[in-house]
Amino acid sequence: MKKIALEEHFVTTELVGYGAGSSAIAQPDAWAEASRRLLDFTAERLPEMDAHGLDMQALSLNAPGIQAETEAPVAVAKAITVNDFLAGVIAEHPTRFRGFAALPLQDANAAADELERAVTQLGFCGGLVNAHTNGMYLDDPSLRVVWERAEALDVPLYLHPANGVDTAHVLSGHPELLGPMWSWGIDTSTHALRLVFGGVFDDFPKAKLLLGHMGEGLPYVLWRLDSRWGFQNRHGVELALGKPSAYLKRNLYVTTSGVDSASPLQCALDELGADHVLFATDYPFETISEACTFIDTVELDEGLRAKVAHENAEALLGIH
Ligand code: GRE
Ligand code: ZN
Secondary structure, three states: OOOEEEEEEEOOOOOHHHHHHHHHOOOHHHHHHHHHHHHOOOOOHHHHHHHOOOOEEEEEEOOOHHHHOOOHHHHHHHHHHHHHHHHHHHHHOOOOEEEEEEOOOOOHHHHHHHHHHHHHOOOOOEEEEEOOEOOEOOOOHHHHHHHHHHHHHOOOEEEEOOOOOOOOHHHOOOHHHOOOOOHHHHHHHHHHHHHHHOOHHHHOOOOOEEEOHHHOOHHHHHHHHHHHHOOOOOOOOOOOOOOHHHHHHHHEEEEOOOOOOHHHHHHHHHHHOOOOEEOOOOOOOOOHHHHHHHHHHOOOOHHHHHHHHHHHHHHHHOOO
């Protein structure tokens, strides 16, 4: 089965330092191996892709990426540099790689312009944001210009986890819960709900949000969100569509990154619909081998398998 994967990370030698905090949440050997693979495109990555029938990776800068930069002008300059670098990698392997743009949200107008440049001039598929930008989330009113541009360009914004702004008290004394195993998913699903309840999708009904990790748990809780929204003190918040699930079914697309398990896949397909679930591996943090074997062999209607493995990516990202 043809396969296009959407959450496929890389890093550059210049930006590797931004990921330094990740070694605190990873086992040293695992982090060292991931770091080596993040820098590589051709020595290990392409042969792995070939060995397991992965036709294409849509590449994104590893977390926290440009989001970790504190100086806005530096963030803008580094985003342009890394997006140009990625465009060069794609140009060398145009049938194997696509890209999501790194966005310097520290300067909202510059980020919107960089998204537009990346899409219209570099041929990128959209933007990818690693969690918060110096504590600012994507529902921040100043960032509406970025959503407006994404909607106008008809490209998705991929929201990927990274270390949080702070550590919730419930996690205190349990650093083993920080990171991709648990806290990142909670942070990211909450971030996505900020977009729903913060009115981003009322303002931009055609905006497309991508989440990895099978939707960070959200497909599992749609019914409860709707039910309890009927009970909740709404604190003046109104949803034009009435129910939270209406936004998640309309504006949310999820990838299978880092979740090679049949039941969550079925849940995502059932709750969000067959057009809203797309394949990803989360390389190099998961193996291309396991992710490809999963999507090739999981019990699934063959039409659905084709949608998840490549057709939905072709439609959403305009890959022909
Ligand atoms: C991920 O993207 O899922 C990831 C990282 C860094 C460390 C582990 C991990 O970005 O799973
Ligand atoms: Zn990832």
